[in-house]
Amino acid sequence: MHADAKGVLTGVHFLDGDHACCEGTLAAGARFSAGYPITPSTEVVERFAQRIPTVGGVFIQMEDELSASIAIQGAVWGGAKAFTVTSGPGFSLMMEHIGYAAMTETPCVFVDVQRGGPSTGLPTLPAQSDMMQAKWGSHGDYGIVALCPNSPQECFDLTVTGFNISEEFRVPVMMMLDECVGHMTEKVVIPDADKLEITPRRYTKLPPSEFRLYEPREDLVPDMTRAGAGYKFHVTGLTHDEHGYPNMTVETQDRLVRRLVDKLKPFSGDRALFETEYVDDAEVVVVSYGITSRVAQRAIQMAREQGIKAGKFRIISAWPFPDQPLNELAARVKAFVVPELNLGQMVHEVDRVSQGRAKVIPVSHAGGTVHNPEVILRAIVEAIR
Amino acid sequence: MNETALEAACQVEAQPQNPVEPFLRMDRMPHIWCAGCGIGTTVNCFTRALLDSKADLQNVAVVSGIGCTGRVAGYMNLDSFHTTHGRAIPFATGLKLANPDLQVVVYSGDGDLFAIGGNHFIHAARRNMDLKVICVNNLTYAMTGGQTGPATPSHVISATSPYGVFEPAFNLVQLAEAAGAAYVARWTTYHVKQLARSMEEVMKKKGFCFIEVISPCPTLYQRRNKMGDGLDTMKFYKQVSKLRNGAPTSECALTKAGEIVVGKFVDRDRPGYFEMLGTQMHETLGDRYAEPEVMCSEC
Numbered sequence: 001m002h003a004d005a006k007g008v009l010t011g012v013h014f015l016d017g018d019h020a021c022c023e024g025t026l027a028a029g030a031r032f033s034a035g036y037p038i039t040p041s042t043e044v045v046e047r048f049a050q051r052i053p054t055v056g057g058v059f060i061q062m063e064d065e066l067s068a069s070i071a072i073q074g075a076v077w078g079g080a081k082a083f084t085v086t087s088g089p090g091f092s093l094m095m096e097h098i099g100y101a102a103m104t105e106t107p108c109v110f111v112d113v114q115r116g117g118p119s120t121g122l123p124t125l126p127a128q129s130d131m132m133q134a135k136w137g138s139h140g141d142y143g144i145v146a147l148c149p150n151s152p153q154e155c156f157d158l159t160v161t162g163f164n165i166s167e168e169f170r171v172p173v174m175m176m177l178d179e180c181v182g183h184m185t186e187k188v189v190i191p192d193a194d195k196l197e198i199t200p201r202r203y204t205k206l207p208p209s210e211f212r213l214y215e216p217r218e219d220l221v222p223d224m225t226r227a228g229a230g231y232k233f234h235v236t237g238l239t240h241d242e243h244g245y246p247n248m249t250v251e252t253q254d255r256l257v258r259r260l261v262d263k264l265k266p267f268s269g270d271r272a273l274f275e276t277e278y279v280d281d282a283e284v285v286v287v288s289y290g291i292t293s294r295v296a297q298r299a300i301q302m303a304r305e306q307g308i309k310a311g312k313f314r315i316i317s318a319w320p321f322p323d324q325p326l327n328e329l330a331a332r333v334k335a336f337v338v339p340e341l342n343l344g345q346m347v348h349e350v351d352r353v354s355q356g357r358a359k360v361i362p363v364s365h366a367g368g369t370v371h372n373p374e375v376i377l378r379a380i381v382e383a384i385r
Numbered sequence: 386m387n388e389t390a391l392e393a394a395c396q397v398e399a400q401p402q403n404p405v406e407p408f409l410r411m412d413r414m415p416h417i418w419c420a421g422c423g424i425g426t427t428v429n430c431f432t433r434a435l436l437d438s439k440a441d442l443q444n445v446a447v448v449s450g451i452g453c454t455g456r457v458a459g460y461m462n463l464d465s466f467h468t469t470h471g472r473a474i475p476f477a478t479g480l481k482l483a484n485p486d487l488q489v490v491v492y493s494g495d496g497d498l499f500a501i502g503g504n505h506f507i508h509a510a511r512r513n514m515d516l517k518v519i520c521v522n523n524l525t526y527a528m529t530g531g532q533t534g535p536a537t538p539s540h541v542i543s544a545t546s547p548y549g550v551f552e553p554a555f556n557l558v559q560l561a562e563a564a565g566a567a568y569v570a571r572w573t574t575y576h577v578k579q580l581a582r583s584m585e586e587v588m589k590k591k592g593f594c595f596i597e598v599i600s601p602c603p604t605l606y607q608r609r610n611k612m613g614d615g616l617d618t619m620k621f622y623k624q625v626s627k628l629r630n631g632a633p634t635s636e637c638a639l640t641k642a643g644e645i646v647v648g649k650f651v652d653r654d655r656p657g658y659f660e661m662l663g664t665q666m667h668e669t670l671g672d673r674y675a676e677p678e679v680m681c682s683e684c
Contacts, residue, residue, distance in 0.1 A: 056677055067504075070479070074466075074476035077466065078481070078487065079483055079484055080483035096469055229443075234458070234459055
């Protein structure tokens with residue numbers, strides 16, 4: 001279905017990534033947000049608080065990130081599309097409810113504008129230090145989707161995509177911005193509402209007597225309902241059967257947890273979002289994401305100018321990791337160079353997929369600014385030696 | 386048992402079906418609660434309140450946290466949510482804001498609502514969020530084996546206070562009033578009629594309503610403190626309870642063996658969250674303000 005025009009600010013704008021992300025939430029149909037202020041992410045909800053009263057919806061500033069991250073889930077079960085926004089320390093607090101959203105299959109979006117950590121770290125400076133936390137931060141095995149925009153335009157576009165994925169797969173989606181992407185201002189084009197494809201919630205068409213809240217369809221995703229619709233359903237974070245009733249047997253646990261992970265398998269393959277350039281003849285491929293991909297772009301250009309066959313693989317959907325496309329590359333390149341604003345996180349995934357076929361060279365950075373492209377270039381030169 | 390309760394029991398037997406059954410998920414019985422536990426009694430009172438208030442059951446949602454009382458949501462034949470520990474109130478806040486037509490009842494325990502969830506409680510009361518909060522206060526963390534909680538009175542023996550509690554406990558009704566609750570009452574599981582009536586009252590009242598129900602945990606609290614079984618606790622409640630409607634909540638603190646002041650302490654009208662939101666937005670945005678409706682695109 002098309003976007004609800006009420007939330008779509010059609011036109012050409014000059015926006016920073018945080019504001020563009022907010023416009024993405026509105027265009028995607030989000031009419032509820034709960035937040036707690038934290039640098040460098042607060043602009044997203046500041047804009048939402050300003051915009052939503054004329055669009056029709058609610059912003060509530062909660063008492064902490066714990067409550068913000070569960071209030072959005074209450075809103076989702078009340079029928080809204082909802083999201084929250086945070087950065088490192090707040091993201092840490094939200095972990096319990098990322099697990100709850102995954103377990104209860106509550107479609108919602110978490111925007112994490114990453115800053116330097118650990119702990120309070122570098123509140124106003126960039127990092128990509130929450131990449132592993134996005135996937136593994138809550139306890140237990142579960143699946144989430146994480147998207148990494150590298151421009152304000154993508155903050156808009158991918159936020160719409162993120163909401164669509166969350167509805168299609170009934171899964172929490174993480175928008176993994178970083179301080180640079182969140183605060184850089186660029187041209188953002190917002191299309192007409194009828195040019196924006198929006199995935200509606202998968203409300204069941206079955207009558208209450210036949211409906212089971214956690215009975216999956218062929219794609220392993222169950223249809224949904226909402227409070228007040230007459231279904232008298234039960235939602236729990238306990239291990240539950242297809243009715244949604246607590247059922248703490250080994251069999252139910254196995255069936256449920258495997259399904260929560262397996263339903264997202266398409267993102268390791270044909271649903272993976274990524275961008276490649278100069279890979280056809282590449283001997284070395286720089287794998288990067290977010291702001292680092294824009295620095296890497298310069299390094300790749302410099303390498304090409306020196307006659308080095310360097311290519312680009314930009315991760316857009318970081319979780320589930322794009323195994324299949326990188327697996328294909330690993331079979332024919334000499335090396336992967338992986339710059340990240342952390343001491344090595346996604347590089348472990350590249351290494352896992354590469355299985356020793358291509359050399360994997362991390363270019364780590366503790367955060368606070370972006371890489372110098374020369375540093376990435378040096379790694380590229382070293383890689384082909 | 387008092388006469389009223391006996392009378393109610395007789396009526397139940399005369400029915401072909403227990404009148405509470407339509408309100409419960411009978412396919413989930415038997416429940417997990419121990420013999421002598423008071424939570425089931427409160428659920429009985431709640432179903433009676435649903436009956437008597439003629440609530441539109443399709444629009445009643447129950448939200449629980451974690452713990453013994455946290456299991457109430459799972460047994461109610463309503464839209465029900467068993468959330469994370471301490472977070473029933475913020476979940477309920479989101480639910481209510483997304484669908485203002487819902488009557489949202491938060492049903493949880495003292496540890497859940499006042500220790501790990503204490504911050505959410507005071508802020509929801511401050512906002513006068515339209516939630517009906519029922520706290521079954523068994524004075525301990527029962528699900529995990531009877532540890533000291535924020536409502537455990539001094540000198541009580543618990544799993545984590547083997548030599549006796551020395552920290553002061555929260556006076557829940559005073560806390561609720563101070564934080565801004567529109568309605569505050571306390572009963573024990575001995576006061577089934579009064580409790581059901583209080584629950585019925587809050588189903589009809591706007592704003593943040595709080596009912597504390599003092600309830601036995603014979604397995605952990607009473608046994609460890611040599612206070613007898615469930616029936617002994619009923620006798621104890623009967624003996625020490627003192628009805629004082631309108632009593633200043635500051636005079637209602639609980640002690641291990643002393644008086645339990647019961648009654649309705651607060652019943653006041655404060656503008657609710659939606660009302661305040663609407664007023665402010667109309668004032669500043671005028672006609673540009675788009676009143677939030679039920680946020681369901683597909684229904």
